[in-house]
Amino acid sequence: xxxxxxxxxxVSAVMLSLTGVCAFVAVSVLFFILGYLAxxxxxxxxxxxxxxxxxxxxxxxxxxxxxxxGSAKLLLLASLVGVPxxxxxxxYLAEFGRRGAGFVVRYAADLLNGxxxxxxxxxxxxxxxxxxxxxxxxxGAFALGVMMIPITLRSTEEFLRSVPRSLRExxxxxxxxxxxxxxxxxxxxxxxxxxxxxxxxLARVAGETAxxxxxxxxxxxxxxxxxxxxxxxxxxxxxxxxxxxDDWHRQAWxxxxxxxxxVLVVNIIARLVLARGISVPRA
Amino acid sequence: xxxxxxxLLVAACVCGIAHAQSGLLINGAGATFPNPIYTKxxxxxxxxxxxxxxxxxxxxxxxxxxxxxxGTVDFGxxxxxxxxxxxxxxxxxxxxxxxxxxxxxGAVVPTYNLPGVNxxxxxxxxxxxxxFLGKITKWNDPAIAGANTGxxxxxxxxxxxxxAEGSGTTYVWTDYLSKISDEWKTRVGKGGSVNWxxxxxxxxxxxxxxxxxxxPNSIGYVELIYAVQNKxxxxxxxxxxxxxxxxxxxxxxxxxxxxxxNMPQDYRVSITxxxxxxxxxxxxxxxxxxxxxIQDAGKRDALKGFLKWMLTDGQNYAETLSYAKLPKEVVAKxxxxxxxxx
Amino acid sequence: xxxxxTTVPGAGPRASSRSFLSRLRDGDEIARLLTFLFAAxxxxxxxxxxxxxWVDSVLPRHKFGWKFLVTEVWDPVFDQFGALPFIFGTVVxxxxxxxxxxxxxxxxxxxxxxxxxxxxxxxxxxxxDLLAAVPSVIYGLLGVFILVPLMxxxxxxxxxxxxxxxPIFSGPGYGVSFLTAGIVLAVMVIPFIISVSRxxxxxxxxxxxxxxxxxxxxxxxxxWKVVVPFARPGIFGSIFLALARALxxxxxxxxxxxxxxKIAASLFAPGYSIAAVIANEFTEATGDLYLQSLVELGLVxxxxxxxxxxxxxxxxxxxxxxxxxxxx
Numbered sequence: 001x002x003x004x005x006x007x008x009x010x011v012s013a014v015m016l017s018l019t020g021v022c023a024f025v026a027v028s029v030l031f032f033i034l035g036y037l038a039x040x041x042x043x044x045x046x047x048x049x050x051x052x053x054x055x056x057x058x059x060x061x062x063x064x065x066x067x068x069x070g071s072a073k074l075l076l077l078a079s080l081v082g083v084p085x086x087x088x089x090x091x092y093l094a095e096f097g098r099r100g101a102g103f104v105v106r107y108a109a110d111l112l113n114g115x116x117x118x119x120x121x122x123x124x125x126x127x128x129x130x131x132x133x134x135x136x137x138x139x140g141a142f143a144l145g146v147m148m149i150p151i152t153l154r155s156t157e158e159f160l161r162s163v164p165r166s167l168r169e170x171x172x173x174x175x176x177x178x179x180x181x182x183x184x185x186x187x188x189x190x191x192x193x194x195x196x197x198x199x200x201x202l203a204r205v206a207g208e209t210a211x212x213x214x215x216x217x218x219x220x221x222x223x224x225x226x227x228x229x230x231x232x233x234x235x236x237x238x239x240x241x242x243x244x245x246d247d248w249h250r251q252a253w254x255x256x257x258x259x260x261x262x263v264l265v266v267n268i269i270a271r272l273v274l275a276r277g278i279s280v281p282r283a
Numbered sequence: 284x285x286x287x288x289x290x291l292l293v294a295a296c297v298c299g300i301a302h303a304q305s306g307l308l309i310n311g312a313g314a315t316f317p318n319p320i321y322t323k324x325x326x327x328x329x330x331x332x333x334x335x336x337x338x339x340x341x342x343x344x345x346x347x348x349x350x351x352x353x354g355t356v357d358f359g360x361x362x363x364x365x366x367x368x369x370x371x372x373x374x375x376x377x378x379x380x381x382x383x384x385x386x387x388x389g390a391v392v393p394t395y396n397l398p399g400v401n402x403x404x405x406x407x408x409x410x411x412x413x414x415f416l417g418k419i420t421k422w423n424d425p426a427i428a429g430a431n432t433g434x435x436x437x438x439x440x441x442x443x444x445x446x447a448e449g450s451g452t453t454y455v456w457t458d459y460l461s462k463i464s465d466e467w468k469t470r471v472g473k474g475g476s477v478n479w480x481x482x483x484x485x486x487x488x489x490x491x492x493x494x495x496x497x498x499p500n501s502i503g504y505v506e507l508i509y510a511v512q513n514k515x516x517x518x519x520x521x522x523x524x525x526x527x528x529x530x531x532x533x534x535x536x537x538x539x540x541x542x543x544x545n546m547p548q549d550y551r552v553s554i555t556x557x558x559x560x561x562x563x564x565x566x567x568x569x570x571x572x573x574x575x576x577i578q579d580a581g582k583r584d585a586l587k588g589f590l591k592w593m594l595t596d597g598q599n600y601a602e603t604l605s606y607a608k609l610p611k612e613v614v615a616k617x618x619x620x621x622x623x624x625x
Numbered sequence: 626x627x628x629x630x631t632t633v634p635g636a637g638p639r640a641s642s643r644s645f646l647s648r649l650r651d652g653d654e655i656a657r658l659l660t661f662l663f664a665a666x667x668x669x670x671x672x673x674x675x676x677x678x679w680v681d682s683v684l685p686r687h688k689f690g691w692k693f694l695v696t697e698v699w700d701p702v703f704d705q706f707g708a709l710p711f712i713f714g715t716v717v718x719x720x721x722x723x724x725x726x727x728x729x730x731x732x733x734x735x736x737x738x739x740x741x742x743x744x745x746x747x748x749x750x751x752x753x754d755l756l757a758a759v760p761s762v763i764y765g766l767l768g769v770f771i772l773v774p775l776m777x778x779x780x781x782x783x784x785x786x787x788x789x790x791x792p793i794f795s796g797p798g799y800g801v802s803f804l805t806a807g808i809v810l811a812v813m814v815i816p817f818i819i820s821v822s823r824x825x826x827x828x829x830x831x832x833x834x835x836x837x838x839x840x841x842x843x844x845x846x847x848x849w850k851v852v853v854p855f856a857r858p859g860i861f862g863s864i865f866l867a868l869a870r871a872l873x874x875x876x877x878x879x880x881x882x883x884x885x886x887k888i889a890a891s892l893f894a895p896g897y898s899i900a901a902v903i904a905n906e907f908t909e910a911t912g913d914l915y916l917q918s919l920v921e922l923g924l925v926x927x928x929x930x931x932x933x934x935x936x937x938x939x940x941x942x943x944x945x946x947x948x949x950x951x952x953x
Contacts, residue, residue: 012846
C-alpha cells in the first residue's frame with residue numbers, strides 16, 4: 001500500500017511538474033518572439049524608418065513613414081465606424097433589448113465575431129471598392145471597423161451589466177428617467193472597462209493584414225485624403241517579407257518591431273492601468 | 284476615450300499636413316516581373332516631375348488585368364497580353380477599349396540544381412515539356428542526356444518546381460510549352476496559373492529560386508534576372524532554328540526582332556519560339572494596360588507624358604536592371620499610339 | 626424593495642409600468658430608439674455580409690453544386706474549380722495545431738489554475754494574454770525566417786530519420802509544409818486555450834477539490850480525475866474557439882504552407898488552405914467563375930467557423946451552468 005501510495009505521489013509530482021513545464025514553454029515563446037524581434041528589428045530601426053518614404057525596389061534605405069501614418073488613419077476611421085455602433089448597440093443590449101430583438105443582435109454579433117478576417121476583406125471589396133472604383137483608406141477602415149463592432153458591443157454590454165444594481169436603483173429612486181440614469185450613472189461607472197475593451201479591440205485590428213490586402217491595398221507614396229489606396233504597417237511587413245531583397249527583409253523586421261511594440265504597449269496600458277481590478281473579457 | 288480620439292485626430296492632422304503639398308496620384312497594379320524597373324521609373328519620373336506620383340503595386344499579371352477591368356486602378360500591367368475575351372469584356376463594360384503598351388523585354392530560363400554537374404545543360408523543347416508534364420522523371424533520361432553528351436547525369440528523380448500563384452512568368456513559360464508540345468496544349472494549356480501535372484509550388488520568382496537553390500535534383504523556371512542575381516545554373520534551350528541558345532539580352536532582342544517588323548496595332552504579340560538563329564525561344568514583352576479613354580484630363584496628360592519619357596529616357600535604365608530595351612521600330616510605333624489615348 | 630424581487634434578475638426596475646407618453650417625455654423612448662438603430666446596424670451588416678457572399682458565389686454553385694466541395698481540381702485555365710485540396714489543407718493544419726496546442730495549453734492552464742500562487746498565475750496569464758495580441762503577420766514573419774529553414778534543415782530530416790516509416794513523415798521536405806503551418810498555428814492558438822481553460826478551471830467550486838483531497842487523492846488525482854472532468858465542457862469550448870481561429874487564420878499560414886493545391890499523405894508536403902488561396906488569388910482572379918469560386922470558398926470557411934463557434938459557446942455555457950449549479 002505504501003509502495004502504491006509512493007507511486008501515486010510520484011505520478012502526482014511528475015505530472016504537476018510537467019504542467020509547470022507547459023506553462024514555462026508557453027511563456028518563453030512570448031519572450032523569444034519579443035527578443036528575436038527586438039534584436040533583428042532594433043538593428044534595422046533608425047530615424048529614416050519613421051520619416052522617409054520607401055525606396056524603389058532593390059535600392060537600400062528609405063523608411064515607412066507613409067505606412068505608419070496610413071495605419072493611424074485606418075485606425076482612426078475604423079474606430080469611427082466600430083466604436084459608436086458597438087457602444088450604443090451595447091447600451092441597447094444591456095438596458096433595453098433583453099428579449100427578442102436583443103437575442104437577434106447578440107446572435108448577429110457573435111456571427112460577425114467568428115467571420116475570418118479575409119472574408120471581411122471580400123465583403124468590404126464588394127461593398128466599397130468595386131462600386132467606388134477605388135482601393136481606399138475608407139474601404140480598409142470599414143473592414144477594420146466591422147471587425148471592431150462585435151468586440152466593442154459585447155464588452156460594452158458586459159461592463160454595463162456589471163454595474164451594481166444599487167447604483168441604478170438609487171438614481172431611479174431620485175426620480176431620474178432611465179436614459180438620464182444611463183448617461184449620468186451607469187456609463188460613467190463602467191467607462192474604464194469599456195475604454196479598455198475599445199483599446200484592446202483597436203490593438204487587435206491594428207495588426208490585421210488580410211482584410212487590408214484588397215481594400216486599403218498599398219501605396220508607395222503618401223495617401224492624400226481618404227479615397228486613395230494607402231500603405232499600412234501589416235501589409236508592408238507582408239510585402240517586404242516575401243520579397244527577395246535583404247534590405248527589405250531588414251525593414252520588415254523593423255516594421256514588425258514597431259507594430260508589435262505599439263500593440264503590446266496599448267495592451268499593457270489597457271490591462272494594467274485602465275483595468276485595475278476589472279477582469280478583461282477576451283474578444 | 285477623448286484622449287485617444289484626440290491623439291488620433293492629431294495624427295490625422297499631421298498626415299493631412301504631410302501630403303498637403305502632394306499633387307496627382309495615379310494608381311497602377313500588375314506584373315511582378317517588371318516591378319524593379321517600374322518602381323525605378325516611377326521614382327525617377329517623380330523626381331523630375333514633383334507633382335506626379337505613380338503608385339505601382341506588384342500584385343501579379345492576373346491582378347493587373349482584373350483590377351484595370353474593374354476600374355479600381357488607373358492602369359494595369361501584365362507579362363501576358365489580355366486575351367480576346369478579356370478585351371471584349373473591357374470594351375463591353377466601358378464602351379471603349381484598352382491599349383497594350385510594350386515597355387521592356389525579358390526572358391524566362393529553366394534553372395536547376397544538380398549536385399555534381401557544374402556545366403550549363405542543354406534542353407530540347409521535348410525534354411522541357413516531358414519534364415513539366417511529369418513524363419520524364421529521371422535526370423539521366425535519354426531525352427535530356429541526348430542533348431548533353433559528355434555530361435555525367437545522375438539517375439536521380441527530377442523535382443519539378445513551379446509558381447504557386449498566378450503569374451506572368453508562368454504565362455510565358457506555358458505559352459512556350461503550348462507552342463512546342465501538343466500534349467501540353469490540350470492537357471494543361473497556357474495561362475497565368477494552370478493545373479500543374481507535376482511538381483511543387485513556390486510563391487513568386489524568389490520562392491522558386493529559393494526552392495531550386497535548396498532542393499537537390501530540382502528544376503524550375505524563373506525570370507533571367509533571378510537566376511543571375513542568385514547565381515544558380517540555368518540551361519540553354521534549343522530554338523526553332525535548331526540552335527541551343529543561352530538566355531541573354533542579345534538573344535531576347537533577337538527574338539523580338541521578327542515581331543518588331545510586323546508589330547500588330549494592338550501590340551499583343553507572343554515572341555516565344557521566335558524564328559532566327561540567335562533568338563532565345565522563351566522571351567516576352569511586358570505590357571502596360573492603359574484605357575483608350577481617360578476622363579480625368581490631368582491623369583491622361585500625366586500618363587501620356589510618362590509613356591513618352593519611358594520610351595525615350597526611361598529605356599536607358601533597362602539594361603542595368605537586366606531587361607532588354609524595346610526595338611527602335613516598336614518605340615516609334617508606340618509614340619504614335621500614345622496620341623490615340625484621349 | 627419588495628417590488629424588485631419579482632423582476633427578472635438583472636433587469637433593474639421595470640419601466641413598463643409608466644405610460645408610453647411619460648417615457649417619451651423623459652427621453653427614454655428616444656434613447657431606446659437611438660440605441661436600437663445602432664444595434665440594428667450590427668444585424669444589418671451581418672446580414673449584408675452573408676447575403677453578399679451568397680449572391681457573389683452563385684455561378685460556381687450552379688455549375689458545380691455540391692461537387693464543388695469534393696472536387697480535387699483547381700484549374701483556372703479550363704475553369705474547373707474544386708474546394709477539396711483547400712478544405713483538406715485547412716483541416717490538416719488545424720488538426721496538427723490542435724494536437725500540439727491542446728496538451729501544452731491544458732497543461733499550462735492546470736499549472737496556472739491549480740498550482741501556481743495566485744500572483745504568479747496572474748502575472749503569467751498577463752503575459753499569455755499579450756501573446757494572444759501579437760499580430761498574425763508577425764507570426765508569419767518569424768515563420769518564414771526562422772521556422773521554415775529550421776524545418777528544412779533540422780526538424781524534417783530528423784523526423785524522417787526517426788519516424789520516416791510513417792507515411793506522414795515521409796517524402797522530400799522543402800521547409801514549407803502542412804507541418805510548418807500547423808506548428809505556427811499551434812503557437813498562435815495556445816494562448817486562447819490557456820486563458821479560457823484557466824478560467825473554467827478556476828470556476829470549479831473549491832469544495833469539489835477539497836472533497837477529493839479529503840478522500841485521500843493525491844493533488845494530481847484530484848486535479849485530473851475530479852477538477853478537469855468537472856470543467857471538461859468549458860475546456861472543450863476553449864479548444865473549439867482555438868480551432869475556429871486556426872481555421873480562419875490567413876497571413877501566417879500563407880507565408881509558410883507552400884501554396885500548392887494538392888492533397889498529400891505526408892505532412893512534409895506543401896499544401897494550401899482556404900484562407901490562403903483567397904488571399905493569394907482574390908485580386909488576380911480573372912473571369913467570373915474563378916472569382917466567384919473564391920467567394921464560395923469564403924462562404925465555406927464562414928460556415929465552418931460559424932458552426933464551430935456555436936459549439937464552443939454552447940459548451941462554455943454548459944460548464945458555467947454546472948459551476949453555478951453546484952453552489953445552489
